[in-house]
Amino acid sequence: xxxxxxxxxxxxxxxxxxxxxxxxxxxxxxxxxxxxxxxxxxxxxxxxxxxxxxxxxxxxxxxxxxxxxxxxxxxxxxxxxxxxxxxxxxxxxxxxxxxxxxxxxxxxxxxxxxxxxxxxxxxxxxxxxxxxxxxxxxxxxxxxxxxxxxxxxxxxxxxxxxxxxxxxxxxxxxxxxxxxxxxxxxxxxxxxxxxxxxxxxxxxxxxxxxxxxxxxxxxxxxxxxxxxxxxxxxxxxxxxxxxxxxxxxxxxxxxxxxxxxxxxxxxxxxxxxxxxxxxxxxxxxxxxxxxxxxxxxxxxxxxxxxxxxxxxx
Numbered sequence: 313x314x315x316x317x318x319x320x321x322x323x324x325x326x327x328x329x330x331x332x333x334x335x336x337x338x339x340x341x342x343x344x345x346x347x348x349x350x351x352x353x354x355x356x357x358x359x360x361x362x363x364x365x366x367x368x369x370x371x372x373x374x375x376x377x378x379x380x381x382x383x384x385x386x387x388x389x390x391x392x393x394x395x396x397x398x399x400x401x402x403x404x405x406x407x408x409x410x411x412x413x414x415x416x417x418x419x420x421x422x423x424x425x426x427x428x429x430x431x432x433x434x435x436x437x438x439x440x441x442x443x444x445x446x447x448x449x450x451x452x453x454x455x456x457x458x459x460x461x462x463x464x465x466x467x468x469x470x471x472x473x474x475x476x477x478x479x480x481x482x483x484x485x486x487x488x489x490x491x492x493x494x495x496x497x498x499x500x501x502x503x504x505x506x507x508x509x510x511x512x513x514x515x516x517x518x519x520x521x522x523x524x525x526x527x528x529x530x531x532x533x534x535x536x537x538x539x540x541x542x543x544x545x546x547x548x549x550x551x552x553x554x555x556x557x558x559x560x561x562x563x564x565x566x567x568x569x570x571x572x573x574x575x576x577x578x579x580x581x582x583x584x585x586x587x588x589x590x591x592x593x594x595x596x597x598x599x600x601x602x603x604x605x606x607x608x609x610x611x612x613x614x615x616x617x618x619x620x621x622x623x624x625x
Contacts, residue, residue: 321344321345321377321472322344322345322346322347322375322376322377323339323344323345323346323347323376323377323378323379323380323473324346324347324348324349324367324370324373324376324378324379324380325339325346325347325348325349325364325379325380325382326348326349326350326370326373326379326380326381326382326383326389326392326393327350327351327380327381327382327383327392327415328348328349328350328355328356328359328364328382329350329355329382330448330451330554330555331382331444331448331451331555332350332355332380332382332383332451333355333358333359333451334448334451334452335380335382335414335444335451335456335477336348336359336362336364336380337358337359337362337364338451338454338476338477339473339476339477340362340363340364341362341476342472342475342476344473344476345365346359346363346364346365347364347365347366347367347372347373347376348364348365348366348367349366349367349368349369349370349372349373349392350366351383351388351392369395370392370393370395370396371395371396371398371399373396374396374399374400374403374405375405375406376409377407377408377409377410378409378410378411378412378470378473379396379409379410379411379412380412380414380473381393381411381412381413381414381415382414382415383415384415384559384562385415385417385562386413386415386417386418386421386422386425389413389415389417389425390425390428393411393425393429397428397429397432397433398432400432400433400434400436400437401432401433404433404434404436404437405433405436405437406436407436408436408437408438409433409436409437409438410437410438410439410440410462410466410469410470411429411437411438411439411440412439412440412441412442412470412473413425413439413440413441413442413443413491414442414443414444414458415443416443416491416494416495416498416559416562416563416566417441417443417491417566418491418566418569418570419441419488419489419491419492419495419566419569419570419573420488420569420570420573422439422441422461422487422488422491423487423488425439426438426439426487438462438463438466438487439487440460440461440462440466440467440470440487440490441460441461441462441487441488441489441490441491442458442459442460442461442462442470442474442490443458443459443490443491443493443494444456444457444458444459444477444478444494445457445459445494445497446478447541447554447555448554448555449554450478451477454476454477454478454479455478455479455480456477456478456479456480457478457479457480457481457482458474458477458478458480458481458482458490459482459484459489459490459491459493459494459497460474460481460482460483460484460489460490461484461485461486461487461488461489461490461491461492461493462483462486462487462490463486464483467483491566492570494563495563495566495567495570496567498560498563498564498566498567499564499567499578499580499581499584500538501538501560501601502560502563502564502584502587502588502601503580503581503583503584504536504538504539505538505542505560505601505602505604506584506587506588506604506608508526508538508539508542508543508546508605509546509602509604509605509607509608510608511525511529512525512526512543512546512547512605512608513605513608513609513611513612513614516609516614517612517614522546522547523547526539526543526544526546526547530543542601542602542605545600545602545605546602546605549605549606550600550602551596551599551600551602551603551606552599552600553598553599553600554600554601555600555601556597556598556599556600557588557591557592557596557597557598557599557600557601557602557603557604558588558591558592558597558598560588560591560601561585561588561589561591561592561597564581564584564585564588565585567581567585568581568582568585587604587607588604590607591603591604591607594607594610
């Protein structure tokens with residue numbers, strides 16, 4: 313969604329990495345003025361090349377109407393936002409400011425963060441949770457699914473912002489609703505990835521060609537976007553990270569916490585949580601989500617001590 317050329321609305325953007333970098337670039341391409349901060353300096357070069365303006369501190373973004381956070385987890389967001397909240401405590405925003413958390417974070421924790429932001433800003437700043445799905449490809453192409461938890465007026469005010477980064481933007485309820493939806497998403501993705509890995513191992517152990525198996529399954533009820541993305545990587549044993557698999561463990565812990573709060577019994581979620589805990593314990597957490605296939609192979613004795621060069625990373 314492009315802005316009028318005469319309108320250069322300013323947005324702050326915190327976190328310019330694998331996902332945040334292309335998301336900020338899409339905002340720039342749509343006509344936004346983007347002022348950004350990143351924990352490491354390496355991400356600034358492509359950001360500046362795309363027209364972005366680096367800042368020295370997150371507190372320098374205090375005057376923006378909207379500030380997007382795209383860091384790996386809520387504790388990192390809270391740490392990065394500390395100087396911002398200090399600035400607001402000294403001088404509250406002149407108008408309503410929206411802090412947009414687009415990372416996958418705890419549905420419980422993001423509400424607590426919202427309370428801290430409201431307190432520091434004298435109620436002039438609000439938190440909106442808007443986690444995304446679609447991976448790096450969706451971030452680059454601007455086709456992310458965006459799950460939003462916000463008051464109706466804040467959602468409407470952010471429509472152009474979200475429209476520059478995603479094509480499937482849904483308002484699901486108040487603060488926390490977006491993160492709960494993302495937890496549901498990650499439960500499905502994580503469990504499906506683990507099921508694909510085990511199906512591949514079962515096929516291989518039984519003498520089937522795994523690529524042929526996935527080929528025929530992709531034309532039936534088992535087909536999914538998870539299969540489309542992960543099956544070729546599993547078949548090739550190419551675990552080059554498009555996003556570290558250890559984040560799935562973090563996300564499934566959010567599922568566990570949300571289930572506990574809601575009183576929901578989720579045995580499959582508990583099983584998936586154990587799988588990804590083992591994956592991280594095996595030292596595979598920095599590789600792609602498809603590496604759950606390697607874990608399944610090791611457990612089945614197909615690759616109990618594989619040479620490092622067999623794992624494409």
